[in-house]
Amino acid sequence: MxxxxxxxFVLGVPALDSFPVRTWARLTARQWRRNxxxxxxxxxGAGYRxxxxxxxxYAYTARGVRCTADQVIVTAGAIQGIALAxxxxxxxxxxxxxxxxxxxxxxxxxxxxxxxVLPVPVDxxxxxxxxxxxVAPKARMAFVTPSFQxxxxxxxxxxxxxxxxxxxxxxxxxxxxxxxxxEFRYDGRPLSSMQGLEHPGAGQVIYLGTFSKTIxxxxxxxxxxxxxxxxxxxxxxxxxxxxxxxxxEQAVLADFIQEGHFARHVRAMRxxxxxxxxxxxxxxxxxxxxxxxxxxxxxxxxxxGWLPPGVSDVRVADLAxxxxxxxxxxSRLCLSRPPxxxxxLGYVPFSHSETERGLRTLAQCLRSSEA
Amino acid sequence: MxxxxxxxFVLGVPALDSFPVRTWARLTARQWRRNxxxxxxxxxGAGYRxxxxxxxxYAYTARGVRCTADQVIVTAGAIQGIALAxxxxxxxxxxxxxxxxxxxxxxxxxxxxxxxVLPVPVDxxxxxxxxxxxVAPKARMAFVTPSFQxxxxxxxxxxxxxxxxxxxxxxxxxxxxxxxxxEFRYDGRPLSSMQGLEHPGAGQVIYLGTFSKTIxxxxxxxxxxxxxxxxxxxxxxxxxxxxxxxxxEQAVLADFIQEGHFARHVRAMRxxxxxxxxxxxxxxxxxxxxxxxxxxxxxxxxxxGWLPPGVSDVRVADLAxxxxxxxxxxSRLCLSRPPxxxxxLGYVPFSHSETERGLRTLAQCLRSSEA
Numbered sequence: 001m002x003x004x005x006x007x008x009f010v011l012g013v014p015a016l017d018s019f020p021v022r023t024w025a026r027l028t029a030r031q032w033r034r035n036x037x038x039x040x041x042x043x044x045g046a047g048y049r050x051x052x053x054x055x056x057x058y059a060y061t062a063r064g065v066r067c068t069a070d071q072v073i074v075t076a077g078a079i080q081g082i083a084l085a086x087x088x089x090x091x092x093x094x095x096x097x098x099x100x101x102x103x104x105x106x107x108x109x110x111x112x113x114x115x116x117v118l119p120v121p122v123d124x125x126x127x128x129x130x131x132x133x134x135v136a137p138k139a140r141m142a143f144v145t146p147s148f149q150x151x152x153x154x155x156x157x158x159x160x161x162x163x164x165x166x167x168x169x170x171x172x173x174x175x176x177x178x179x180x181x182x183e184f185r186y187d188g189r190p191l192s193s194m195q196g197l198e199h200p201g202a203g204q205v206i207y208l209g210t211f212s213k214t215i216x217x218x219x220x221x222x223x224x225x226x227x228x229x230x231x232x233x234x235x236x237x238x239x240x241x242x243x244x245x246x247x248x249e250q251a252v253l254a255d256f257i258q259e260g261h262f263a264r265h266v267r268a269m270r271x272x273x274x275x276x277x278x279x280x281x282x283x284x285x286x287x288x289x290x291x292x293x294x295x296x297x298x299x300x301x302x303x304x305g306w307l308p309p310g311v312s313d314v315r316v317a318d319l320a321x322x323x324x325x326x327x328x329x330x331s332r333l334c335l336s337r338p339p340x341x342x343x344x345l346g347y348v349p350f351s352h353s354e355t356e357r358g359l360r361t362l363a364q365c366l367r368s369s370e371a
Numbered sequence: 372m373x374x375x376x377x378x379x380f381v382l383g384v385p386a387l388d389s390f391p392v393r394t395w396a397r398l399t400a401r402q403w404r405r406n407x408x409x410x411x412x413x414x415x416g417a418g419y420r421x422x423x424x425x426x427x428x429y430a431y432t433a434r435g436v437r438c439t440a441d442q443v444i445v446t447a448g449a450i451q452g453i454a455l456a457x458x459x460x461x462x463x464x465x466x467x468x469x470x471x472x473x474x475x476x477x478x479x480x481x482x483x484x485x486x487x488v489l490p491v492p493v494d495x496x497x498x499x500x501x502x503x504x505x506v507a508p509k510a511r512m513a514f515v516t517p518s519f520q521x522x523x524x525x526x527x528x529x530x531x532x533x534x535x536x537x538x539x540x541x542x543x544x545x546x547x548x549x550x551x552x553x554e555f556r557y558d559g560r561p562l563s564s565m566q567g568l569e570h571p572g573a574g575q576v577i578y579l580g581t582f583s584k585t586i587x588x589x590x591x592x593x594x595x596x597x598x599x600x601x602x603x604x605x606x607x608x609x610x611x612x613x614x615x616x617x618x619x620e621q622a623v624l625a626d627f628i629q630e631g632h633f634a635r636h637v638r639a640m641r642x643x644x645x646x647x648x649x650x651x652x653x654x655x656x657x658x659x660x661x662x663x664x665x666x667x668x669x670x671x672x673x674x675x676g677w678l679p680p681g682v683s684d685v686r687v688a689d690l691a692x693x694x695x696x697x698x699x700x701x702s703r704l705c706l707s708r709p710p711x712x713x714x715x716l717g718y719v720p721f722s723h724s725e726t727e728r729g730l731r732t733l734a735q736c737l738r739s740s741e742a
Contacts, residue, residue: 006412016411025403032396040387040587041377076447080613087483108611112458216411218618240479242451242613246620247589 008358009345010326011302014213015272016349020265027255031248039248045238046231047074047223048250054257055209055223062263063182064192065207066200067225073234074223074245078178078210081224082109082143085206088237089174090115090140097132097142101334103150103178106143115141119335122149126156129163141174142167146194148181148299151333151344155299161194168204178208183266186274187298195225203227211253213301214266221245221253273301273348280347280355287359291366292343304330305343305362311369313341319365325358379729380716381697382673385584386643387720391636398626402619410619416609417602418445418594419621425628426580426594433634434553435563436578437571438596444605445594445616449549449581452595453480453514456577459608460545461486461511468503468513472705474521474549477514486512490706493520497527500534512545513538517565519552519670522704522715526670532565539575549579554637557645558669566596574598582624584672585637592616592624644672644719651718651726658730662737663714675701676714676733682740684712690736696729 006013031039046052052069059065059072075081082105090096092114098107100119110117118139120132127144142164146156168175177194195207210222226234238244256262277296280303284294292305305327307313313329320327330342343362350358377384402410417423423440430436430443446452453476461467463485469478471490481488489510491503498515513535517527539546548565566578581593597605609615627633648667651674655665663676676698678684684700691698701713721729 012413016408019411021403021407021411025400025407028403029396029400032392032399036392036396037387040390040589042383042583042588076613079611083612105611212413217413218411218615220614220617240450240476241454242447243591244589246591246617249617249619 005326006349007324007326008350008354009347011328011344011346012212012217013346013349014216014301015269015276016216018269018272019216020261023261024252024256027252027259028248031251031255035251039251041247043244043247045235045244046072047244048247048254050258051250051254052223054254058257058262059193059207059209059223059225062266063179063190063209064196065225066196068228070231071225071228072223073226073231073238074221074250075238076220076242076245077212077222078180078208079105079109080241081208081222082106082176082178083112084224084234084237084241085174085176086110086113086115087241088233089206094140095136095138097127097136097139099127099144099149100336101151101330101338102143103145103180104333106176106178110141110143122152122154124154125160126154127160127164129160129167133167137167138171139173141176143176143178144194145178145180147179147185147190150178150180151302151304151330153297153300153302153304155191158191161191161197165194165198165202165204169199169202173204175205176208177205180210181213181300182209183214184270184273184301185299186270186277190299214262214269215253215256219249219253221249269348276348276350277303279352280345283355283359287356288363288366291363291370294345301348302344302346305345307341307343307366308370309340311341311366313343316362316365316369317343319369320362323361323365325361325365327362376697377720378695378697379721379725380718382699382715382717383583383588384717384720385587385672386640386647387587389640389643390587391632394632395623395627398623398630399619402622402626406622410622412618414615414618415606416615417443417606418615419618419625421629422621422625423594425625429628429633430564430578430580430594430596433637434550434561434580435567436596437567439599441602442596442599443594444597444602444609445592445621446609447591447613447616448583448593449551449579450476450480451612452579452593453477453547453549454483455595455605455608455612456545456547457481457484457486459604460577465512466507466510468498468507468510470498470515470520471707472522472701472709473514474516474551475704477547477549481512481514493523493525495525497525497531498535500531500538504538508538509542510544512547514547514549515565516549516551518550518556518561521549521551522673522675522701524668524671524673524675526562529562532562532568536565536569536573536575540570540573544575546576547579548576551581552584552671553580554585555641555644555672556670557641557648561670585633585640586624586627590620590624592620640719647719647721648674650723651716654726654730658727659734659737662734662741665716672719673715673717676716678712678714678737679741680711682712682737684714687733687736687740688714690740691733694732694736696732696736698733
């Protein structure tokens with residue numbers, strides 16, 4: 001995404017106007033005042049120790065992830081975490097189950113190390129484990145987004161999670177759990193992570209978290225939780241890729257978490273995003289009626305807008321782009337043809353009037369693409 | 372390197388006590404006050420535009436690099452720049468000339484994409500181009516550190532630079548110019564970059580710079596300069612690896628360069644490092660005499676300590692490590708056996724008394740390893 005582009009309905013941008021910028025700036029100034037030498041010295045590949053400790057505690061409390069700080073590797077975001085896991089855990093030719101439709105940067109990371117990526121369909125319960133067992137029972141790895149399937153938004157059922165963990169344990173395979181949007185659940189308490197569901201000692205799950213959605217995208221900080229004993233290998237791999245993340249921001253983030261600002265911000269955003277989703281759905285119904293069906297989602301920062309049969313999502317997105325609206329066609333994320341065309345729409349950072357204007361423009365694009 | 376370790380004579384740490392921390396903190400606070408939204412939004416893979424502009428200007432003025440901001444890609448440091456170039460410009464099986472001895476993380480980056488790395492010896496004039504022509508005239512790429520050969524510290528002669536550029540132009544091959552320590556030349560004006568020597572329009576050189584040595588290592592910012600027309604491909608490749616570097620630090624660094632703090636700091640460090648090198652050489656002669664020969668170097672932040680024949684650099688380094696002294700054995704950086712054993716010694720961040728104590732400990736280690 002190009003700089004400065006926060007046009008409706010771009011994906012992946014949180015409600016930046018509601019971020020406690022002054023607190024962040026204050027913690028930053030305090031770190032530079034108290035601790036400058038620490039912020040300048042090289043670190044090891046696993047990241048700044050106090051941040052790793054804060055993450056271990058947070059991930060347990062918020063997401064049921066069981067780990068010590070030694071198992072936490074700070075990354076430059078989810079994509080780098082996937083690349084690290086691919087590099088360390090896969091050999092050329094290894095098979096990987098990949099959600100279809102799915103998160104294309106993950107697919108690219110597996111392909112980059114020479115893995116054979118097998119699309120496994122996603123239904124209402126998430127990844128179709130039985131399908132995977134049928135086509136590639138000995139796959140070395142499975143990639144899933146159980147909290148909010150990217151891009152369909154379905155939440156993986158408990159039965160499927162257990163089936164996937166069972167397969168991984170018996171096949172000796174890895175499960176990459178990208179806990180995308182795990183923080184933003186609107187209809188009750190979220191399911192805890194698969195990492196926390198795993199049989200203690202099994203060690204098949206690599207858990208991925210990111211602060212791009214909960215803090216802000218330009219921070220470029222995320223983390224992976226690896227099984228006991230794997231921390232050093234991941235740390236060395238990170239060193240060989242790009243050393244480590246900048247220390248100053250890790251130190252500020254550690255303070256932000258430890259002093260309770262992070263938990264407070266996530267709670268506030270959960271309420272705000274739920275309100276904004278309700279508003280978006282209501283406005284979309286009013287402005288677009290049946291020409292784009294938007295249903296509420298129990299989680300996440302984006303919604304799907306289903307298009308009438310025969311309307312090309314790519315064509316609508318191109319038209320919208322020419323009028324300053326950024327929507328992602330669902331078909332771009334599918335290797336095979338999607339069941340029905342749809343647009344992915346980010347809704348959380350936009351005001352009432354931005355949303356309204358954006359939806360009106362989109363309605364016009366839909367009318368001209370039907371004509 | 373593990374956190375907090377700045378023991379004598381660790382490599383790669385600048386004189387942090389002389390860094391203008393207050394200026395940096397002030398510029399950081401100002402960015403967060405004036406510009407918060409900009410620091411939080413996602414960017415494109417090439418990096419923050421004002422920083423790319425500041426780098427293009429600086430690289431021309433200081434290093435004779437000819438480019439526009441479109442050719443500048445901000446990286447998380449030199450290693451990531453090498454990895455990007457390897458990923459985009461090499462195919463599996465391609466041959467790469469690599470300095471021997473050489474910068475092992477570069478070797479690892481080429482190997483990671485399946486390239487065949489060929490060691491090409493380094494002599495007093497730098498990379499032996501004639502040797503390279505003999506063993507692999509059709510290599511796809513050559514990696515060089517012409518300003519300060521890593522680890523030998525020799526400066527590549529003009530004749531060799533021109534020979535390498537001639538070969539690259541006629542073979543259609545790439546030259547990766549890692550301008551390691553290009554800023555720190557003590558015996559006069561440094562040679563300008565090979566990128567600037569290249570025939571205009573040739574476009575065979577990828578130039579790499581880093582701020583790890585000139586600002587501080589934990590910043591994790593560097594850059595590559597690519598030929599015209601290659602910016603978008605490198606930007607997309609960076610997006611697919613880890614998106615982009617954090618924006619806040621890029622914005623602060625842009626201000627730091629544009630407002631003249633950077634040029635002033637580099638000038639001050641050049642004087643300081645020259646003094647510290649003279650002090651180090653004098654103290655080493657006094658404390659170690661003939662048991663470790665340290666000769667002054669015209670450039671860089673480290674020196675070579677040559678050991679008597681038959682003394683193992685690895686053994687001395689192990690002994691030193693057990694006594695809290697960090698030195699790197701030269702033989703660790705060589706695929707083949709080095710002509711003579713030596714230690715690499717960082718000298719710039721240490722006080723007179725730290726240097727003195729460190730050298731005394733090292734003298735004891737040498738005596739016990741000779742015994």
